[in-house]
Structure formats: structure tokens, C-alpha cells
Amino acid sequence: MRFEFATATRIIFGEGAAATLADLARTFGVRPIVVTGAAIERTSALVTALQAERFPVTGEPTVDLIREGVRQVQKAGCDVVISIGGGSVIDAGKAIAAMATNGGEPLEFLEIVGRGRTITSPALPFIAVPTTAGTGSEVTRNAVIGSPEHGVKVSLRSPLMLPRVALVDPELTYGLPPAITAFTGLDALTQLIEPYVSSRANTLVDAICVEGIRHVPGALRRAYHDGNNQDARRDMAMASLFGGLALANAGLGVVHGFAAPLGGGWMAPHGALCAAVLPHGMAANVRAMRARAPQHPALERYAEIARLLTGRSEASMEDGIDWVRALCAELNVPALRSWGVSEADLPGIAEKASISSSMQANPLPLTHEELIIVLQAAL
């Protein structure tokens, strides 16, 4: 057996952890820049205490936004980058920190739509403070960037982009609105399921996934219906963190394979797209393995997922898929159609999804027809 598991991120987890941010930042530099999202009521005290240059981000990061952030870092002479926000804000800060020391042009380094050059210089020190529980981006080595002209989202990726510190304080997620709780929470669940069945799964990632999945069933419903439930928020913050560690070391799969072109072409939150596709992607993988690879080890993993989610030792793979489908219904996950996706778009989406980086870790390759079936079910 041989596997690799890398993280260079110092993880600080717990209620009140964010209070240490200003002191932590001073250990890395004297001129911080803080990247924030649109909704900053919950974090304004934290931002003010930093007395830092600010870079507000609305929406998901694009190539242009990263260029602009790099210009601001250089103009102000910033030496440490801090993101306080959801996945988009963390990805923006992570990309800005990396591009600031690597020439400033994202298209040089972006995979698929760019030149895919390797990042060679260490990023500026970067501290990630998540305010949602979903993406796990605080411990991953990639930043998802939209390139509107190509209609797709792709990653800047390098071990040199790992955040130096992930400051995960569940209190920052208290009171998040139900829809954001649902979308981000289902993204976290997807990011625990896909690495667990991934073709690159390994034993250390397995342990993280199983423990992470265990946190979701009770917590996500409670966090959705009662946004101030402290135990539920803590469990979801943990699930999100574990999902990030897992995906960074074992990759993802078909659901995130679709999230790349869907997120690039339609204005919809990443987690909402993953949630809409998740039960159908699981069903397609199980069907395909039963038909073409009945001995595939990931089949038993889908059965284990079903047992973890339902809490029943005799649960079948179908029970697990049905459980996810029922959860999506209870959490009011909209179908793809409600984001403007139509039947005519499906072949193009399937085409782009099949070459996305996430799809390469799916337990087995799916045919174009199988991909279309997933999309039709999610439509």
C-alpha cells in the first residue's frame, strides 16, 4: 500500500477561535489585506480589529477580480492575506495570495482554459476564516475561478496555495439563513461522499470521510430548521473541514464534474448545483458499477454511506440514495431548471463535465448517455 496525504495548514477549530485572528495575523506580516464578502454584519468587529486594507468581493471570483486584488496588494504593499467569508471569498483570497507572488496573471496558471503553468513561488501567507460550513476551502490547495468568456469554472491549483492557517469558528455560522445552510451543508456532504468513493481514495481519507459523514445526518436538518443550534453548527463546521481535507487528498467525482460547467454557465450557488445533482450522481455511479464492474470496491462504500446516513445497519445503497433525495426535498433544494438550465443545454454540459478535473476521480468513467441521464433527473 502507498498513499500520500498532505496538508501544511495549521487548523484551529472551536467556538471563539476567531478572537485570536488579529494576533495570528501579526505573526505573518505587518500590512494585512482582508478579503470579505457582501454580508459583513456578522464579522464587522473582526474585520475592524484587523485595521487592514480591505478588498470586498461580491459573487464568485473571476479572473478579472483576482487581477484587481493583486494590483491592490501590490499598491498597498500588503504582506499577508486574510479571507473572512464563504467559499468564494476564501478562494478569492487564496488566488490573490498566490498570484501576488507569481506574476499576477491567473490565465498563465489556470487549468483547462489557461496555459496551466506550474506555480513555483510560495504564495503570500494566507489565513482563511470561513463563515459558512460547506466548501472546506480553508484547507484545500485550489481556488475555483470563473472565466466568463469560457463559460466554465476552473481551478488554480498548487500545494504552494495551501492556507497557512484555517481558523474555523462555528460561532461565525450562527444565524446563517436556511437556504445558505442547506446549499453549503449539502456541498459538505457531497465533498465527504465523493472522496470516499473516489478512484484516488486512501485509508487516511477514508477515516476522515466516515467520521465527517457521521456528523451530517442529525446536524444538517437541525441547523436548517434552527439556525442558532450550537451543536448542529459545530457538527456542520466539522463536516465541512473534514470534506476539505478529504477532497484535497482524494479528489471528487461526477457531481463536482457537473458543478464546473453548471457554475460557469449559470448564476447559481455552487452548493445548490451540487445538491441538485447529488442523489442522481450517486445513483448513476451505482448503476454503472453494477452493470460494468460488479466487483468494484466503491459499491461497498456506497453501502457504508447508506448505513452512516440512515443509521440502519441493514440499509441498502438505494436506501442511502433515497435518504439523500428526501433530505434535498426537506431542505427545499431547487431543480436545475429553476436556475435557467434547459433540456437543450444538457449535451453541452455533459461534454464539458466529462473533461473537468473532478470527473477524473469518479470511481469509474461514465458514458455520455449516463451523464445525460443524471442531468435529466436533476433538471
Ligand SMILES: [Zn+2]
Ligand atoms: Zn463543492
